[in-house]
Amino acid sequence: MNKAILELKNISTTVNPGTKDEKKILKNINLMLNDGDFVTLLGTNGAGKSTLLNVINGSIIPSSGSIYLKDKDITNLSEVKRAKFIAQVFQDPKLGTAPRMTVAENLLLATKRGQRRSLHLRGLDKQLPKFKKETAKLPNGLNQRLNTFAGNLSGGQRQTLSFLMATIKRPDLLLLDEHTAALDPNTSRDLLELTDQVVREQKLTCIMITHQLKDALHYGNRTIVLKDGQVVLDAVGHERDKLTEADILKFFAN
Numbered sequence: 241m242n243k244a245i246l247e248l249k250n251i252s253t254t255v256n257p258g259t260k261d262e263k264k265i266l267k268n269i270n271l272m273l274n275d276g277d278f279v280t281l282l283g284t285n286g287a288g289k290s291t292l293l294n295v296i297n298g299s300i301i302p303s304s305g306s307i308y309l310k311d312k313d314i315t316n317l318s319e320v321k322r323a324k325f326i327a328q329v330f331q332d333p334k335l336g337t338a339p340r341m342t343v344a345e346n347l348l349l350a351t352k353r354g355q356r357r358s359l360h361l362r363g364l365d366k367q368l369p370k371f372k373k374e375t376a377k378l379p380n381g382l383n384q385r386l387n388t389f390a391g392n393l394s395g396g397q398r399q400t401l402s403f404l405m406a407t408i409k410r411p412d413l414l415l416l417d418e419h420t421a422a423l424d425p426n427t428s429r430d431l432l433e434l435t436d437q438v439v440r441e442q443k444l445t446c447i448m449i450t451h452q453l454k455d456a457l458h459y460g461n462r463t464i465v466l467k468d469g470q471v472v473l474d475a476v477g478h479e480r481d482k483l484t485e486a487d488i489l490k491f492f493a494n
């Protein structure tokens with residue numbers, strides 16, 4: 241039997257409650273992710289995709305409902321504490337890396353995710369061979385830039401670094417919020433291929449937001465479409481195999 245990693249029960253979020261701008265964004269979302277699920281998440285602009293990831297990572301507290309990670313109720317766990325188990329890569333290459341720290345220092349920080357800050361920068365020399373090996377597998381020459389400040393990397397290199405930082409210490413859950421959208425087509429393809437390889441090799445559980453229908457069907461084992469704060473499609477297995485771009489596009493119509 242498949243083991244649940246993440247469970248969302250009746251999750252709703254409301255912004256500006258009690259004011260004239262009050263708006264319900266997520267509406268009673270129920271979702272269970274099994275160990276190793278690689279979900280591609282689609283939906284029109286404003287459907288609530290980022291809000292859903294933010295509720296999972298703890299940066300938004302839902303107005304109602306509960307969240308369980310590996311059967312533990314994390315609904316009231318802070319974003320910082322959740323970062324020990326949940327890693328995220330954002331669309332903006334500037335988020336997720338420290339610009340005034342070198343590539344190697346950023347990686348060291350990532351290996352110590354969830355530990356006390358005072359311990360963060362100890363033991364760099366010991367870890368360097370590992371970082372050289374890990375970055376040598378990557379597409380864009382990061383292994384030659386271990387002593388470069390992250391702020392001086394290209395957008396593609398910086399995003400590849402963010403991805404490696406998110407996965408170097410295996411997270412229970414990996415959240416990708418359009419993490420290749422700001423990159424040129426070739427760099428974006430390389431990072432998507434790397435993502436696929438790492439998710440498979442490490443058997444990660446992952447949610448990846450994308451606007452590219454082709455990618456949504458090519459990568460992962462499960463596709464979810466959000467519309468107006470609700471799950472309108474959740475296709476897995478045989479149903480997912482049969483799914484076409486035209487099928488998905490129907491959910492984008494008004």
Ligand SMILES: Nc1ncnc2c1ncn2[C@@H]1O[C@H](COP(=O)(O)OP(=O)(O)OP(=O)(O)O)[C@@H](O)[C@H]1O
Nearest residue numbers: 255256263265283284285286287288289290291292
């Ligand atoms: N703090 C906030 N205050 C008011 N409205 C908000 C707030 N946060 C999100 N929203 C609104 O909630 C809706 C969902 O936003 P969200 O960013 O989750 O959508 P999305 O599906 O990720 O969209 P996109 O594809 O454009 O990134 C949008 O209409 C957005 O304007």
